[in-house]
Structure formats: C-alpha cells, structure tokens
Amino acid sequence: MIPNWLLQRSLLTPERIALSFEEEQWTFKEANDKAHILAKKLTANGVKPRSRVAIYAPSHPDIIWMMYACMHLQCEMVLLNLRLTDKELAYQIDDAAVDFILVEDLLVGKLPVNKVPSLTFNEIYTSHEEGFILANEWDDDQTMTIMYTSGTTGYPKGVRQTVGNHVSSATSSVYNMGLVEDDCWLCTMPLFHISGFSMLAKSLLHGVEIKLYPKFSVKEIVNELLAGTVTRMSVVSVTLERIISELEARNAKVSPKFLTMLAGGGPVPIDYLKRAEQLGLNVSQTYGMTETSSQTATLSSTDALRKLGSAGKALFFNQIRIDGAEKAFDQGEILIRGPHVTPGYIGRFSDKSSQENGWLHSGDIGYLDDEGYLYVVDRRSDLIISGGENIYPAEIENVLVSHDAVREAGVCGVENEKWGQVPNAFVVLKERVNVDELLAFCRGHLANYKVPHQIYIVSELPRNGSNKLLRRKLKELLNKE
Amino acid sequence: MIPNWLLQRSLLTPERIALSFEEEQWTFKEANDKAHILAKKLTANGVKPRSRVAIYAPSHPDIIWMMYACMHLQCEMVLLNLRLTDKELAYQIDDAAVDFILVEDLLVGKLPVNKVPSLTFNEIYTSHEEGFILANEWDDDQTMTIMYTSGTTGYPKGVRQTVGNHVSSATSSVYNMGLVEDDCWLCTMPLFHISGFSMLAKSLLHGVEIKLYPKFSVKEIVNELLAGTVTRMSVVSVTLERIISELEARNAKVSPKFLTMLAGGGPVPIDYLKRAEQLGLNVSQTYGMTETSSQTATLSSTDALRKLGSAGKALFFNQIRIDGAEKAFDQGEILIRGPHVTPGYIGRFSDKSSQENGWLHSGDIGYLDDEGYLYVVDRRSDLIISGGENIYPAEIENVLVSHDAVREAGVCGVENEKWGQVPNAFVVLKERVNVDELLAFCRGHLANYKVPHQIYIVSELPRNGSNKLLRRKLKELLNKE
The missing domain is CATH 3.40.50.980 (Rossmann fold)
Structure with missing residues (x-):
C-alpha cells in the first residue's frame, strides 16, 4: 500500500x-x-x-x-x-x-x-x-496510466503502468540523480508520454515544482537555464541541439543551479556532448521505454565523453542483462527486470505477457561493456525514433498495403539532421499510382510524424529465404536507387 | 525482489x-x-x-x-x-x-x-x-537484521527488520531530506542500533560515504562540521548539546556544506534549538523506533522553532494516526503504518503480532495538531530514554524483585541535565538490606545505563484500584521524600 x-x-x-x-x-x-x-x-x-x-x-x-x-x-x-x-x-x-x-x-x-x-x-x-x-x-498493483506504444505487429499496444511502477521509477531517479532543496523540473515533454507523465509522478512524490510549457520554446527555455530558475529538464537530441545552439548564439553558460539535462530517445551525437560541456550543461543520456515507466539506465554527464554512445548503467532497483551473453561485449537482446516494469498490456494484447521469468524482453539489441555500461546497438524491431517519438515500420507498412494500388511495402528509418531519424517507404505496386497520392493516403491514416518523408517505388523488396522482409536491407536499396 | x-x-x-x-x-x-x-x-x-x-x-x-x-x-x-x-x-x-x-x-x-x-x-x-x-x-521479505528492544514485560523482544523495511526507510529518508552529490554521513552511533545500522543501509543504497568514528569525540566531530567534510549526522539531545557547546567555545559557525543534524530519542530542548540556529546548525528532530527501522516522522529545521516539541510529520511512504482521535489535538496511542514497519518478532515473542490491521501500536501517547504535526506526549509504557538508549522500567523492576530482600519495586525516569533522563527505583523490602548492595546487584544484572541512579526504600508503592503500579505517581513520591 x-x-x-x-x-x-x-x-x-x-x-x-x-x-x-x-x-x-x-x-x-x-x-x-x-x-x-x-x-x-x-x-x-x-x-x-x-x-x-x-x-x-x-x-x-x-x-x-x-x-x-x-x-x-x-x-x-x-x-x-x-x-x-x-x-x-x-x-x-x-x-x-x-x-x-x-x-x-x-x-x-x-x-x-x-x-x-x-x-x-x-x-x-x-x-x-x-x-x-x-x-x-x-495498491501498488493498481493501474494508474495506460499509454499506447506501437508494436512490432503494427498494432499499438496499451501498456499498463501501475502505482508501484511509477513510484519505483521516481525513486530510482532520485537514487541516481539526487534531490535538492529547490529542485524544479522544466517540462516541455508531452504529458501523455511517459517522459512527461513521469515528471508529474516525481513532482507529487518528491514534492518538487514543475514549470510547464505548452510547447518547446527555445528562447524561454534558455532564459530559465541561464537564470537558474529550473534544475532539471528532459530532452531528445533534436531539442537538445536547439538549446545548445541558442546558448552558443547568446555566448552564455548555463547557471550552476541547473543540474541535469536528461536526454532520451537514442544516443546523443558526440558533437552535441562536446558543445554541451563547453556550455556547462550536464547531459545525462538515458535508455527507457513506455514498458519501463521511463528511465531504466542512465549515463551520468561525467561519463558522457568517456563512454560515448552508451546509455549508462542500470538504475539501482533494476537489473539489465543481455540475452545469451556469456561475457562483456557479447551482443543480444536487452532484458530488463525490476519493479518499474509494466505488468502487461490491455485490450487485444491483454493476454500477451510482457515478461519471461520476470525479465522484460525489450526487443532492442545491445551489449554491456567490461564496466557494465549498456550500449544499444539496434532498436527493437527496426524501431524508428523521430524527434523522440517511436515509429514502428510495420504500422506504416500496414497503412500502405491497405491502399488498392500497393502490393507490398517496406519502411525503414533514415538519418535526419533535425529529427534524428525519419521514416522512408518502399512499395511494390499492383497498379499505377503516383507517390503524392500515396503520401496523401498516409496523411489520412497516420500521425504526421509517421508519414514517410520519401516513398520509393521498387520492383521487389529485399527478403530472406523464408520471405521475411529484411528492413535493414532497405537502406542499401536507397543507396542503389 | x-x-x-x-x-x-x-x-x-x-x-x-x-x-x-x-x-x-x-x-x-x-x-x-x-x-x-x-x-x-x-x-x-x-x-x-x-x-x-x-x-x-x-x-x-x-x-x-x-x-x-x-x-x-x-x-x-x-x-x-x-x-x-x-x-x-x-x-x-x-x-x-x-x-x-x-x-x-x-x-x-x-x-x-x-x-x-x-x-x-x-x-x-x-x-x-x-x-x-x-x-x-x-526478497523484500527476507529478514536482514534482528535488534532486541526492551519490552513492557521486561523481557527484551527481538525485532525483525527486512530488506524491504530498510529500503523503505532509506527511500523515505531521501524523499524527506534530499540527496546531494557529495553526501557523507558522520557516524558515531552504535552500529548495533537502528540509528547506526540505518546509515550502512543508506550508504549502500544511496551510494554515499560513511565517516565512522569508534565513539563520540566532540573535538573531531566539530572539526568535521567546520570543515564541511561531512553533510549529515545523527545525534541525541545529550550529544547535540556537547557539539553546540564546543562550537560556542570555538566561536565558530558550521560549514554551509553540512546539511542535516538528525536528532532522535525525544524532543530537543528549546534552548538547544535556539543555540543551534545561531551556529547555522540545521537540527531535524525525528521520531522512530526499532520497530520502524529508524525514522517514521521528522521535523524539518525550518519548522523547529515554530513547532517546538513536535516530532514533525510522517515520512512519505508511511502514515501516522492517533488511536480513537476524532479531531486535531485529541490524544491517544500513536499508530504507524507503512513498508518500514517490522513484520514481527522472533523467539519467545514470535507469535506476538506487531500490527493490528496493518497498524503498528507504538505504545506511545501523542496527538496531531491542526497542520498534521505529531507531538509525542508520553513515552510507551513509561519508557525512559537515557542518552539515546531505551530503558523499560519493567526490566529493572524484574531484577530488583529477584533480590531476596525485595518485595516490590517500581522504576521511573527522572530528568537529568546530561542524559535527558535516568532511571530511579523505589523498593519495598522484605528484610533489611542496604542500598549499596542493591545497586551492586543491579550492576551485576543490567547494562550500566540501566542501573538506577538512586534507589529509595519506601513502605508502599502507588497503585490503582486493581493494584496496578502507577509509575507516574512514583515521581510524586520523590517530591514527598
């Protein structure tokens, strides 16, 4: 209780x-x-x-x-x-x-x-x-929130997060980052995401203030960082870069009262880390997902340059291991265990277990180095992360193949300077259709950030012997085009 | 897990x-x-x-x-x-x-x-x-430590403290006091007490340093406080006063890096609080017991003078209520609930439940004011707290009546400038014996701090209608003598 x-x-x-x-x-x-x-x-x-x-x-x-x-x-x-x-x-x-x-x-x-x-x-x-x-x-087990996350099948899954999950997450966060007298979170993250909602949990549990912004407004945010009127903030790479650029443009260092810039949604480019360091901005990179009620691993800013590309170490109350790994650097699926892990899903996935023997199968591929630092090598099921939003290729593919003219579709993420990644699509046609019509069709069925930036018409998609789509080969197709 | x-x-x-x-x-x-x-x-x-x-x-x-x-x-x-x-x-x-x-x-x-x-x-x-x-x-439920605490019956009870109890206590402590980068606990408390052992739990859970002293050495402690080489410390009134006096003698203020002086074992006299404030020493008074794996309520230093004599408010994950109270200021037994409360005892008390419907009956009498601050009015079962050690009158009485010459014995606490309280005893004799012999007998059976400072020979003990010893009336006897 x-x-x-x-x-x-x-x-x-x-x-x-x-x-x-x-x-x-x-x-x-x-x-x-x-x-x-x-x-x-x-x-x-x-x-x-x-x-x-x-x-x-x-x-x-x-x-x-x-x-x-x-x-x-x-x-x-x-x-x-x-x-x-x-x-x-x-x-x-x-x-x-x-x-x-x-x-x-x-x-x-x-x-x-x-x-x-x-x-x-x-x-x-x-x-x-x-x-x-x-x-x-x-009750610890009482479901407090349900957030939909796109699944590998293309059907979003409703993830349950319990009271106990949120408490554990907020506690692990404090054990990792500390808690000071005038702590104050600047919130520009959507509150319907775990990144935003977890701040509400922290506010109530730790008794700290939230400064809420309806959207990401770089000038106002930088004003707060310079004035030291906030102490912590969550960002993704794309927003971090905008903050860094604005600070550089103003030729100013952040207040020493500002303690932690928590960066989620994939590794932060080294260039950003070096620039952040010059500005006195402590960037802590994190790894987490809706199923882990926010952070599950965090790389402290002091390790940022020494452990480039790492997502850090597990938070205190959880454990991370690599499926099948026998030694450091062995790659495999990242497994996560702890009181912050969802008990499961609702709706059509309610009978799908989220865990195996108490371990959550993240679907992501990674390894632990000889000091226990986690490196995420490949996102689960070709997950595309665009400006902090998760996009599953299967969801876009399902929409494309539902168009009368499309026989097959394959989607992959492509690097993008602004968003980190954006989705690109490849289609094999049944009948003539132009790309603009397919894009319009996507816009009618998908949130804007999921709409492919490019759609390529190809004669066949790369598949393996058992005819499984090889999404990683799609990028090579791109280079051939 | x-x-x-x-x-x-x-x-x-x-x-x-x-x-x-x-x-x-x-x-x-x-x-x-x-x-x-x-x-x-x-x-x-x-x-x-x-x-x-x-x-x-x-x-x-x-x-x-x-x-x-x-x-x-x-x-x-x-x-x-x-x-x-x-x-x-x-x-x-x-x-x-x-x-x-x-x-x-x-x-x-x-x-x-x-x-x-x-x-x-x-x-x-x-x-x-x-x-x-x-x-x-x-396992959360795994017993980690067992500490004996004197019971109302005079037989010490072995209190179980589980892994989960200690984790909950350490977490509540951080939610209450915060956690900073260079946190360091100065430990002069005995490690066999919950006050000392809980620092080990904090050290491992929070990842903070302990500076261990084999005993209370006021000069060295004050050096640390002045240098800011430690951030937190636990004391009882008697040791707090020695620290304050030493600081006053040196005419020095503590370093602003020193954050919390946690004072347990009964309320701190107002005079100490005022002097501590002058010295820049933040005193947080706490209420807790072996059965609650350390603190259960804490009064922040900012409230110290406004809420004199209060033990503060419950820590986040626990609840405090007053048995039978219908409104603020109603007195009754203090009941405590939360994941820090012992699941029970071992040995001869293993079948004695520590809780009723999930609430621990502290045996202490107190009230909550209109803002929810706890005031402890009377210690459980006439508990005597002497220099931070708990002494139950019944235990001393049992020893005294085991002497051939003693028919009845009653023990109560008497205020003492140095120790807060010390035990005094009253005996009714069966045959002549001198007080020195009784004192020597006590020294053979009781830890030094439990040996009565005075033993008075009286003709009868104050009792109520059903012949129950009225320990509170013993003090009045003292005044009559």
Whole structure:
C-alpha cells in the first residue's frame, strides 16, 4: 500500500509550489483541492472510482488537474497522443474500452465518431459536485496510466503502468540523480508520454515544482537555464541541439543551479556532448521505454565523453542483462527486470505477457561493456525514433498495403539532421499510382510524424529465404536507387 | 525482489568512497570484494546462507565487513548491544537461537557461557575460503537484521527488520531530506542500533560515504562540521548539546556544506534549538523506533522553532494516526503504518503480532495538531530514554524483585541535565538490606545505563484500584521524600 500521493504531498508540504505555468503558480494544497473538487464533478457526471478514462488534451494545467482528479478516483487513465489521426484514436479508444473520454473543449471536433460518452473540460468545470469515497492509500498493483506504444505487429499496444511502477521509477531517479532543496523540473515533454507523465509522478512524490510549457520554446527555455530558475529538464537530441545552439548564439553558460539535462530517445551525437560541456550543461543520456515507466539506465554527464554512445548503467532497483551473453561485449537482446516494469498490456494484447521469468524482453539489441555500461546497438524491431517519438515500420507498412494500388511495402528509418531519424517507404505496386497520392493516403491514416518523408517505388523488396522482409536491407536499396 | 545491495552498488559506483575510518578509505568495490571474501571464509567455517548469526563487536570497519559478508550470505544478523551484561547477552543469544556468534577477538571473554559456536574476527580473517551461491537479488521479505528492544514485560523482544523495511526507510529518508552529490554521513552511533545500522543501509543504497568514528569525540566531530567534510549526522539531545557547546567555545559557525543534524530519542530542548540556529546548525528532530527501522516522522529545521516539541510529520511512504482521535489535538496511542514497519518478532515473542490491521501500536501517547504535526506526549509504557538508549522500567523492576530482600519495586525516569533522563527505583523490602548492595546487584544484572541512579526504600508503592503500579505517581513520591 502506498499513501494517496495527492493527500500525502498536500499534508506534508502544503505550501510548496507544485506547478508554474506562465504567470500563475499553485501549491500542493491548491493542486490537491482542485483535484478533489474535480473528482466530485466527475462523479456527478457518472465517472466511478476505478473507471477507465481516456484523456485527450494539450499540455496545460487543466490536463494536470484532470489527471490528479482521476488519481483521486483511482481511474485508469488512457493518455491519448495529440498527434494521432482519427483512425488511430478510434483504434485506441476501442481497444481500451474506456468508460469516458475527457476532452479539452477545442479538441472535441478531432475526436473520432464513437459510442463512448465524452465530457469536455468546460462541462466538467461547470458541473455540480457529488461525493465519492476518497482512498487514503493505493495498491501498488493498481493501474494508474495506460499509454499506447506501437508494436512490432503494427498494432499499438496499451501498456499498463501501475502505482508501484511509477513510484519505483521516481525513486530510482532520485537514487541516481539526487534531490535538492529547490529542485524544479522544466517540462516541455508531452504529458501523455511517459517522459512527461513521469515528471508529474516525481513532482507529487518528491514534492518538487514543475514549470510547464505548452510547447518547446527555445528562447524561454534558455532564459530559465541561464537564470537558474529550473534544475532539471528532459530532452531528445533534436531539442537538445536547439538549446545548445541558442546558448552558443547568446555566448552564455548555463547557471550552476541547473543540474541535469536528461536526454532520451537514442544516443546523443558526440558533437552535441562536446558543445554541451563547453556550455556547462550536464547531459545525462538515458535508455527507457513506455514498458519501463521511463528511465531504466542512465549515463551520468561525467561519463558522457568517456563512454560515448552508451546509455549508462542500470538504475539501482533494476537489473539489465543481455540475452545469451556469456561475457562483456557479447551482443543480444536487452532484458530488463525490476519493479518499474509494466505488468502487461490491455485490450487485444491483454493476454500477451510482457515478461519471461520476470525479465522484460525489450526487443532492442545491445551489449554491456567490461564496466557494465549498456550500449544499444539496434532498436527493437527496426524501431524508428523521430524527434523522440517511436515509429514502428510495420504500422506504416500496414497503412500502405491497405491502399488498392500497393502490393507490398517496406519502411525503414533514415538519418535526419533535425529529427534524428525519419521514416522512408518502399512499395511494390499492383497498379499505377503516383507517390503524392500515396503520401496523401498516409496523411489520412497516420500521425504526421509517421508519414514517410520519401516513398520509393521498387520492383521487389529485399527478403530472406523464408520471405521475411529484411528492413535493414532497405537502406542499401536507397543507396542503389 | 531487490538487487543485492553490495553487488549493485559496486557495479554502479565502484570507485566512489564507501567508508572512511581514521586515515583509511575504502571504495564500494573494495567493500564488496572484502565482503565477498569474508563470506567465503564464513562458509569455510560452516556458516550457511540464511543462517542466523549474532554479531558482537565495537564500531570499527571490521564489524562492517562482517555485516556485509553476512548480507552476501543472506544471514539474519542479530546485533548485540555492547553494553549488555553477561545475563542479558545470554538471554538474547538463547532467545534468538543463533547458529553462530561472530565476535571481535578482544570481546571473547565477555561472551556468556553458551553452547553456540563462536568465531572470532581473527579466526575468520585467517581462515581458508569456500565457495557459496551468491544471490543476485534479495526478497523484500527476507529478514536482514534482528535488534532486541526492551519490552513492557521486561523481557527484551527481538525485532525483525527486512530488506524491504530498510529500503523503505532509506527511500523515505531521501524523499524527506534530499540527496546531494557529495553526501557523507558522520557516524558515531552504535552500529548495533537502528540509528547506526540505518546509515550502512543508506550508504549502500544511496551510494554515499560513511565517516565512522569508534565513539563520540566532540573535538573531531566539530572539526568535521567546520570543515564541511561531512553533510549529515545523527545525534541525541545529550550529544547535540556537547557539539553546540564546543562550537560556542570555538566561536565558530558550521560549514554551509553540512546539511542535516538528525536528532532522535525525544524532543530537543528549546534552548538547544535556539543555540543551534545561531551556529547555522540545521537540527531535524525525528521520531522512530526499532520497530520502524529508524525514522517514521521528522521535523524539518525550518519548522523547529515554530513547532517546538513536535516530532514533525510522517515520512512519505508511511502514515501516522492517533488511536480513537476524532479531531486535531485529541490524544491517544500513536499508530504507524507503512513498508518500514517490522513484520514481527522472533523467539519467545514470535507469535506476538506487531500490527493490528496493518497498524503498528507504538505504545506511545501523542496527538496531531491542526497542520498534521505529531507531538509525542508520553513515552510507551513509561519508557525512559537515557542518552539515546531505551530503558523499560519493567526490566529493572524484574531484577530488583529477584533480590531476596525485595518485595516490590517500581522504576521511573527522572530528568537529568546530561542524559535527558535516568532511571530511579523505589523498593519495598522484605528484610533489611542496604542500598549499596542493591545497586551492586543491579550492576551485576543490567547494562550500566540501566542501573538506577538512586534507589529509595519506601513502605508502599502507588497503585490503582486493581493494584496496578502507577509509575507516574512514583515521581510524586520523590517530591514527598
């Protein structure tokens, strides 16, 4: 059992700042009070304790209060990615079998046609209230969040993250990075991602402030870094580079009060690391996934240049091993174990186990060096990471082959200066069609970041003896074209 | 499951300093290597994984390496208090039914006659080695330590503290006090007490250094505080006062690098708090007991003067409530709940539950104010706390009435400038005996700190209608004498 985070935090440090947004600030007591009232309003609208509720809203205090209200109701929150298309949203809402959709008013029109009752934030705010039984403590095993992650089959899987998963992640984070008196996370990460949501968990558990930005705004962020008004931040390579460039343009060093720049979504190029060092910016590279409720390994900034390309070492409460490896540097699938690992999936994958003998099979290939540092060699199932978003080739391929003119499709990631990687597609046609039409078709079915940057028409796709698509060979095709 | 602390810490931060003692230092890798070798030597001497092993040694690196070796072997360590008499030691060794006693060579002669095989540190160090199966991870429920605490019945109870208890305590501590890069605990607390042992747990879990002192040496301690070479320390009122006086004598302020002076064992007098503030010394008062594996509530130094006499608020992962209280300020027994609470006792109390519906009954009386701050009004069962050591009146009374000349005995605590409290005794005689003889008798049966400072001969003891001894009335007798 774990004390209800909101009640406990509001009891322990009621007057400490929980959230800043633009010119406004809220204490933990205010945050808890807001959440409590909203939970009563949700109750008045039929939301029951432990209901499963989808949330569809941009980064703004309102989505945080709604999430906190759902926590009080012990709801399972399905966090919908704002970039999803109509069809992707419909799939997730259907697969999760949610009881309600909480939606920001301006986004109502973007919801797909469906049979689930939806409540707009305005409807909730202006509702009357009804009492409910407030839980003083929560089960470790209680599912708190569900986040969809694209699977190797092309069908996104709803990953359950429990109260215990989030607590373990937040604790491992502190054991790794420390916790100081005026800690403050600058949040520009989407709150529907584990990278963003994990900051809310940290805020409530550690009692630290979040400065929320609705989106990545490099000038404002750099102002904070220079002023030392924040201490930690999460980025991906593409946003890190923009911050570094802005600092260089201003010819300024970050405040020594700023402690950690946590960089996820693949290794950071050496050039960025060297420039960051010049600027006094401590970059800690991390490795994690939705299934591990955020970080599972972290490379401290002091090791950044000595262990280039490494994702660091396991956090304290978890273990990492390489499947089949007998010695250092042997490559194999990265296996992860610990209290931060999801117990499993919901919906159509609910009977698919996430673990084997307690070990999560990440699908990623890597090795451990002789000092125990993890190196990720190849992303799981040809995963493409573009600006921090995960893209599975199979999902795009499924869309392409659903077009009448396409017989076969293969997708791979291609290096891109701005986004790290972008997807490119190769198609074998059944009948004539032009590329622009295929791109438009993709845009109708896929979130923008998943739409291939290039589609090549080819006569055949590289396959192995058993006719399995060899996605890694697609890049070689590119060079031949 | 929790990773083997020693292996994980040695993997994560092998080169960081684990322990300093006098002029020597050891890294976490060295500590783990030492422990591993000693575990093999213990194995060669018949100690098996999960054996129950008593440890009897002073504060010195050797006892730490022995404890760490026992951790590798997943032994249940019964930590014997150095101040116990022959008879008290014999009781604990017998009650715990230990398989082995590990004893520092100079203390062999102090062990009572018993049938348990003992191994001196020197025997272990000079032994050959034998392999054993090293566990990579430990069960949360595995008992790591057993510490005897005097009970209300006068018979000390062996309190089990599990791996999970210690982890939870160390985590709550960080959530409360933070964790900084160069954290270092100055340890003058006995390692057989939870106050000292919990520092070892913190060191391994958080990866922080311990500077070990074999005893409380005020000049050396103050040197460290002034130099900022340590960041945290645990004290009781009596040692705090000596530190304050020494700082005042030197007319010096502590280094701002020193962060937390954790004061346990009863409230700190206001005079000390005010003087500490003048010296820049941040005193955090705590409330805890052997059954809660160290701290359960802590008052931050910023609240020290505003909430005089309070023990602060619950740490994050636990809850405190007052039995039967309906509103703030209602007094009752202090109940505690959380993952840091012992699962129970061993030996003759093994069937006595430590909890009721998940709540530990502390036996202490207290209240929560309107902001949730805990105030301890009366110690459990007239507990006397003398220089940080717990003394139960019943234990002393049992000894006194075992003397041929004594019919009845009653013991209570009396305020004492140096020790906080000391025990005083009242006896009703069967036959003539002089007080010096009774004192000598006590010294033969009780650790020195438990021997009454005064013994008064009286004609009757204050009792209630059902003839129950009213220990609180004993003090009034004192005033009448």
